[in-house]
Amino acid sequence: xxxxxxxxxxxxxxxxxxxxxxxxxxxxxxxxxxxxxxxxxxxxxxxxxxxxxxxxxxxxxxxxxxxxxxxxxxxxxxxxxxxxxxxxxxxxxxxxxxxxxxxxxxxxxxxxxxxxxxxxxxxxxxxxxxxxxxxxxxxxxxxxxxxxxxxxxxxxxxxxxxxxxxxxxxxxxxxxxxxxxxxxxxxxxxxxxxxxxxxxxxxxxxxxxxxxxxxxxxxxxxxxxxxxxxxxxxxxxxxxxxxxxxxxxxxxxxxxxxxxxxxxxxxxxxxxxxxxxxxxxxxxxxxxxxxxxxxxxxxxxxxxxxxxxxxxxxxxxxxxxxxxxxxxxxxxxxxxxxxxxxxxxxxxxxxxxxxxxxxxxxxxxxxxxxxxxxxxxxxxxxxxxxxxxxxxxxxxxxxxxxxxxx
Amino acid sequence: xxxxxxxxxxxxxxxxxxxxxxxxxxxxxxxxxxxxxxxxxxxxxxxxxxxxxxxxxxxxxxxxxxxxxxxxxxxxxxxxxxxxxxxxxxxxxxxxxxxxxxxxxxxxxxxxxxxxxxxxxxxxxxxxxxxxxxxxxxxxxxxxxxxxxxxxxxxxxxxxxxxxxxxxxxxxxxxxxxxxxxxxxxxxxxxxxxxxxxxxxxxxxxxxxxxxxxxxxxxxxxxxxxxxxxxxxxxxxxxxxxxxxxxxxxxxxxxxxxxxxxxxxxxxxxxxxxxxxxxxxxxxxxxxxxxxxxxxxxxxxxxxxxxxxxxxxxxxxxxxxxxxxxxxxxxxxxxxxxxxxxxxxxxxxxxxxxxxxxxxxxxxxxxxxxxxxxxxxxxxxxxxxxxxxxxxxxxxxxxxxxxxxx
Numbered sequence: 001x002x003x004x005x006x007x008x009x010x011x012x013x014x015x016x017x018x019x020x021x022x023x024x025x026x027x028x029x030x031x032x033x034x035x036x037x038x039x040x041x042x043x044x045x046x047x048x049x050x051x052x053x054x055x056x057x058x059x060x061x062x063x064x065x066x067x068x069x070x071x072x073x074x075x076x077x078x079x080x081x082x083x084x085x086x087x088x089x090x091x092x093x094x095x096x097x098x099x100x101x102x103x104x105x106x107x108x109x110x111x112x113x114x115x116x117x118x119x120x121x122x123x124x125x126x127x128x129x130x131x132x133x134x135x136x137x138x139x140x141x142x143x144x145x146x147x148x149x150x151x152x153x154x155x156x157x158x159x160x161x162x163x164x165x166x167x168x169x170x171x172x173x174x175x176x177x178x179x180x181x182x183x184x185x186x187x188x189x190x191x192x193x194x195x196x197x198x199x200x201x202x203x204x205x206x207x208x209x210x211x212x213x214x215x216x217x218x219x220x221x222x223x224x225x226x227x228x229x230x231x232x233x234x235x236x237x238x239x240x241x242x243x244x245x246x247x248x249x250x251x252x253x254x255x256x257x258x259x260x261x262x263x264x265x266x267x268x269x270x271x272x273x274x275x276x277x278x279x280x281x282x283x284x285x286x287x288x289x290x291x292x293x294x295x296x297x298x299x300x301x302x303x304x305x306x307x308x309x310x311x312x313x314x315x316x317x318x319x320x321x322x323x324x325x326x327x328x329x330x331x332x333x334x335x336x337x338x339x340x341x342x343x344x345x346x347x348x349x350x351x352x353x354x355x356x357x358x359x360x361x362x363x364x365x366x367x368x369x370x371x372x373x374x375x376x377x378x379x380x381x382x383x384x385x386x387x388x389x390x391x392x393x394x395x396x397x398x399x400x401x402x403x404x405x406x
Numbered sequence: 407x408x409x410x411x412x413x414x415x416x417x418x419x420x421x422x423x424x425x426x427x428x429x430x431x432x433x434x435x436x437x438x439x440x441x442x443x444x445x446x447x448x449x450x451x452x453x454x455x456x457x458x459x460x461x462x463x464x465x466x467x468x469x470x471x472x473x474x475x476x477x478x479x480x481x482x483x484x485x486x487x488x489x490x491x492x493x494x495x496x497x498x499x500x501x502x503x504x505x506x507x508x509x510x511x512x513x514x515x516x517x518x519x520x521x522x523x524x525x526x527x528x529x530x531x532x533x534x535x536x537x538x539x540x541x542x543x544x545x546x547x548x549x550x551x552x553x554x555x556x557x558x559x560x561x562x563x564x565x566x567x568x569x570x571x572x573x574x575x576x577x578x579x580x581x582x583x584x585x586x587x588x589x590x591x592x593x594x595x596x597x598x599x600x601x602x603x604x605x606x607x608x609x610x611x612x613x614x615x616x617x618x619x620x621x622x623x624x625x626x627x628x629x630x631x632x633x634x635x636x637x638x639x640x641x642x643x644x645x646x647x648x649x650x651x652x653x654x655x656x657x658x659x660x661x662x663x664x665x666x667x668x669x670x671x672x673x674x675x676x677x678x679x680x681x682x683x684x685x686x687x688x689x690x691x692x693x694x695x696x697x698x699x700x701x702x703x704x705x706x707x708x709x710x711x712x713x714x715x716x717x718x719x720x721x722x723x724x725x726x727x728x729x730x731x732x733x734x735x736x737x738x739x740x741x742x743x744x745x746x747x748x749x750x751x752x753x754x755x756x757x758x759x760x761x762x763x764x765x766x767x768x769x770x771x772x773x774x775x776x777x778x779x780x781x782x783x784x785x786x787x788x789x790x791x792x793x794x795x796x797x798x799x800x801x802x803x804x805x806x807x808x809x810x811x812x
Binding site: 040063162163270289290387 | 416420445446449457472473478480483485498503575576600676678679696697698700706707795797798800809
């Protein structure tokens with residue numbers, strides 16, 4: 001069993017429950033008498049580099065519980081991806097502060113970071129226990145049934161589409177909602193959980209797991225619109241053509257990339273606008289509206305899955321237990337063990353790092369524009385309690401008088 | 407006291423509580439023994455024209471209560487603006503069905519419709535009692551302290567900015583959130599209620615009540631960004647230059663107008679993208695993100711003010727009471743009568759119809775980019791119970807070791 005100080009940090013995009021994991025680490029670590037201090041690094045690995053730590057051991061339990069309920073990374077985040085030199089600087093700081101445990105809460109880019117830091121620590125002969133704690137609204141970590149943060153974002157998307165469908169039913173036309181998800185369509189697919197009645201939208205769902213063909217898209221929209229006079233569409237920001245080129249790139253003049261080489265897909269309404277323009281001009285439909293859910297879907301305060309909250313907390317607690325009672329580095333993973341219960345495993349870092357999970361074929365309907373019942377059953381328990389539901393007036397038509405007489 | 411059948415319809419953009427008013431009318435009308443039937447017209451005045459009625463008298467109380475909690479117009483809505491000929495067709499249908507009361511739930515375009523229908527009825531000598539029930543997320547009806555629908559949308563906007571501020575603090579940069587509001591900035595101003603700590607965003611708020619000058623905007627953003635390293639901005643979709651030209655028009659190639667002559671501002675991310683592009687290129691700030699809240703802010707299921715729900719219900723109930731016990735047409739208005747309580751008045755239709763309220767000067771800070779404490783006090787009670795709140799870790803900095811030694 002190791003001893004001393006532990007360091008926790010948060011990387012990548014925030015989620016609604018990432019602070020549950022932070023608090024899970026902090027409170028669980030206090031149960032171990034050999035833990036002298038729990039430090040938090042501000043803005044991920046960058047905070048280590050800059051020796052920018054706060055002492056979480058001085059936090060009250062009450063305030064930690066309040067922070068746990070607050071979305072987005074309380075410690076701050078970063079998109080930095082450490083190279084060898086970066087890691088050497090990190091070690092210098094960790095050594096100076098006698099830190100022996102490093103917990104990094106993040107997605108697949110962050111798991112990559114943990115793996116590099118772990119490898120560099122081994123090479124340098126520095127006894128650092130590195131544990132990756134999963135977090136991503138994209139749900140794209142391999143080895144996990146699902147990842148903390150995804151259920152709450154999925155709940156937001158399902159609720160948003162339930163509302164957008166009502167809006168569209170009230171003032172009919174075509175509605176395009178663009179959802180986050182670079183390679184994995186899980187979050188976009190969650191739109192399907194907003195449906196209650198058979199004719200509810202989303203009527204069409206476009207995922208990055210399937211090739212996007214503009215002509216087919218327009219034909220799909222026309223078919224739905226011809227049939228029911230309206231159409232609600234969920235589109236992943238990561239949709240791409242047959243050669244893998246993102247549809248947004250076909251439009252964007254100035255594309256932007258982050259340190260991980262990722263093209264900027266979020267923070268712009270361009271994709272929704274492009275698709276709406278195509279529908280307006282090619283299908284001659286007048287009322288076409290597009291929304292890009294943007295940052296709301298990952299940071300909106302007050303829309304959270306209680307199941308997600310508990311699991312994110314547990315992932316943090318388990319990380320500390322694995323570190324203190326185990327003998328290796330790794331990545332905490334959620335495994336489904338019932339309908340519905342979960343358990344936690346510690347995967348090897350190389351099983352997770354740099355890999356991207358996408359939606360299984362069994363979750364995507366043969367049409368390519370809907371999900372299967374298997375996906376609905378997979379997602380439903382994750383959304384948590386008290387999902388709001390839409391209700392309709394019953395059809396009690398009044399007999400026409402004038403029309404009947406004419 | 408009038409008798410017979412009553413007709414209720416919903417016009418304009420949906421809100422989170424517009425069905426509360428519908429259910430308020432329906433249930434209250436049942437208390438009057440002279441009310442034989444309550445009909446609902448599908449899709450506003452268009453449903454009257456097309457004789458498309460459903461019999462709400464056959465609805466169960468339980469289902470009506472479920473519908474009341476559902477956002478968006480349960481009867482469907484319309485953007486039609488009746489002219490004289492349209493109204494003559496309407497009378498033909500109302501006469502045929504012996505309808506003597508017309509309740510129209512809507513915003514200022516809808517109050518205009520009610521006024522035209524009322525005038526046409528009087529000219530035609532048809533005994534039709536016309537009551538307008540207020541509804542608009544824009545809060546731009548004159549004679550009202552506020553309008554049903556606005557508090558819930560304001561709550562969504564405040565919660566969205568509370569989350570966006572956390573996201574921006576975690577991954578610093580510039581964030582632009584575009585909020586609905588053609589002429590009135592109330593909903594955009596609601597972003598200020600998402601602030602808890604002094605350095606929280608939104609740091610800048612741009613309202614249609616003030617002239618938008620791009621150079622000043624860029625200088626404002628630069629000043630905030632230079633000071634705190636980040637900047638969260640709330641922008642109304644209706645911002646315009648000194649000559650009144652909407653900023654979005656300066657960009658849009660193909661602009662779209664509805665039947666009321668309104669330029670399409672929503673359902674496109676163009677304004678946010680334009681502003682982000684200006685900030686990126688002129689201020690050389692790398693991380694600039696824009697979201698357009700779009701339809702989420704008026705139809706999101708599961709984000710509602712309980713105060714708004716009750717008031718929207720009461721506005722519907724009062725409309726029936728005014729119609730049954732009064733002797734004139736009019737528009738129901740909410741008056742504040744305490745801190746916090748409300749009462750209801752019946753205004754003359756011409757006091758409300760076709761008029762647009764904008765934010766009072768006392769609500770806008772001298773800088774033009776913030777709200778006043780008076781506005782915060784005005785809005786706070788409307789947002790309802792259990793507003794989610796952000797919490798922070800306390801600052802317990804760990805002493806630097808390496809930096810101190812060098």
